Amino acid sequence: MRRNAISTRVLAALSVGALVSTVITVGATSSANAATPKAGGTLYLLEHTPRLDHYDPSRIYTGRDLAFMNSFHTRTLVAYNPVPGDKGADLVPDLATNTGIPSNQAKTWKFTLRPGTTFEDGVAITCEHVKYGSSRVFATDVISDGPQYLVSWLDIPKNADGTSIYTGPYKNTPAGVAAFNKAVTCSGRTITFNLNKSIADFNYLATYGVISPVQKKKDTGDKYDLNPQATGPYKIVENSNTQLRMVRNTKWNKSSDTVRTPYPDEVIIQFGLDEEVIDQIILEDSIPNAVNFGGPLPTNRDKFFKDAKFANRRMNNSDPYARYFAFNLAKMPCLEIRQAMYYVRDAKALLDYAGGPDYAGSYATGVISPLLATDFAATKVVGPSDHKNTADVLDATTGFKPSGNVAKAQALMDAAKTKCPADHAKATTEGITFDVSQSSTLNDTIPINEKAFARVGIKVNYNIIKSGYYPTVMTASKQSDLSTSGWGADWANASTVIPELFTTAGGFNLSQNSKDPAYKAFEDKVNLAMKTTDRKKQAALWKELDKEAMKNFWVLPTLFGKAQEVWGSKVQNVFFWVPQGNPAYGKMWINQ
DSSP: OOSSTTTOOOOOOOOHHHHHHHOOOSSOOGGGTOSSOOOOSEEEEEOSSSSOSOOSTTTOOOHHHHHHHHHHTOOOSEEEOOSSSGGGGOEEESSBSSSOEEETTTTEEEEEBOTTOBOTTSOBOOHHHHHHHHHGGGOTTTSOSSOOHHHHHBSOOBOTTSOBSOOOSSSOOHHHHHHHHHHEEEETTEEEEEBSSOOTTHHHHTTSGGGSOOOGGGOOGGGGGGSOOOOSSEEEEEEOSSEEEEEEOTTOOGGGOSSOOOOOSEEEEEOSOOHHHHHHHHHHTSSTTEEESSOOOGGGHHHHHSOGGGTTSEEEEEEEEEEEEEEOTTTOOOHHHHHHHHHHSOHHHHHHHHTHHHHTEEEOSSSSOTTSGGGOOOOSSSSOSSTTOOSSOOOTTTOOOTTOOHHHHHHHHHHHHHHOHHHHHIIIIIOEEEEEEOOTTHHHHHHHHHHHHHTTTOOEEEEEEOSOHHHHHTSTTTOOSEEEEEEOOSSSSGGGTHHHHHSTTSSOOTTOOTTSTTHHHHHHHHHHHHHOOOHHHHHHHHHHHHHHHHHTTSEEEEEEEEEEEEBOTTEEOOOEEGGGTEEOGGGOEEOO
């Protein structure tokens, strides 16, 4: 899920009623321009980064890339219904004939594969292919960055350090293989997953490529990321430094796929384009069959959203992501310095630069988005007490002031000088380093940050990552002091937020917080929440944990976001797809 390489991380079904009610669509979708869908033509997606993070279905874990690849290239056991509105969050069968059958108090899940499904080489998809695909995520030294739920949830014993005794299909032990074969079984066309706990919503994970078929004989490990075998209506024929090009997969059978409707003849992502150039292409309609894959620059938003001629070529939506900087506690153990950086930051100047509340969103109060309505409450630790308040006023409860609470931050720095002098010296002399993805906006935002932090003597540096942002920062040895990120629930439960971001078993703990004195009690409460089947009581625990994570300042929360989409005049049927928080790319067609 993302607008750019670092603004968001992943999204699946959220609290649909709440999400739909807060989506703001400026202008109708382009479906009104031409009522009858047409096949043919080329759909271009214009992107400024050098490539997507991943193409291997086991490793894709950003909402935009999930929406794109699962629309065209990769089939999963179940899928989200690609239609507008709240129905778009409904699960529908994809490779399976059903959306999963639970038993044994939802510790056992069965899916039966439908006939007629194949890989791009014509090989029929079997249960064993899905089982093999599911095994790859355990090879964490080879298959990185993907969701780790299977590692946590499958009924496979753990080592003393909490890691699985099964280490994937590339190198393993007889005991590990036996444990995996017991946890995931095949009987004809039925695959069964045996879990170590009751997971009532396990079938939502089955919308991810981490549970999708892979042929063992075609698996090249890390290199599989370059050209994974297609199971959907398009296959990759070029994956270069300039573009990803997909053409029709002649082995795909429409009768076996009730989800996808392949309209374009070709789908091409063009990489490495200057963001201003992309905006001008859309503004001038010089490539009318193109979509801005990353959203318009802040400086150009008014040109799209205040001009009536773009009424059918734009969307402005509340998105389900909480943006933040993850403090790397291995390098920033001093709580007072983390707090000072939060309070002195000029959040108002950055929000104004990003387009203000109309375009950028509102100040974050934690990492659980307000769109996850059941589990959200303003933490009243960070941000405004009323998360909708964007006025530049001091919040008496939290101490937050959008333009910066300099006095509070200075007091914290003074305390840090005594409590953690080495960390204070580093912050004020060597400086604090931010991991950021390369973007044309950096030239404008870096001075804002430098000026704000200098008010209490903090120096800041920037590690600008040109490509492969998440693979870089998720490597502990490469991660700097803070890493830019954002997260949305994988589905409608903060069980896919809090554990993922703040526990060692989670798949995205950039905070490296396991040695924090507050960690053990926090982890114990997470484990309690995961066992709590009363949804109301569980939600209360998630709210408490969000608040505790903020008290510990494991992240520096920034925004609850919004996202804009713009496209050319010949691109039709563009609509906001609720579960992925992005357009339904697979339903677009070209009016030729």
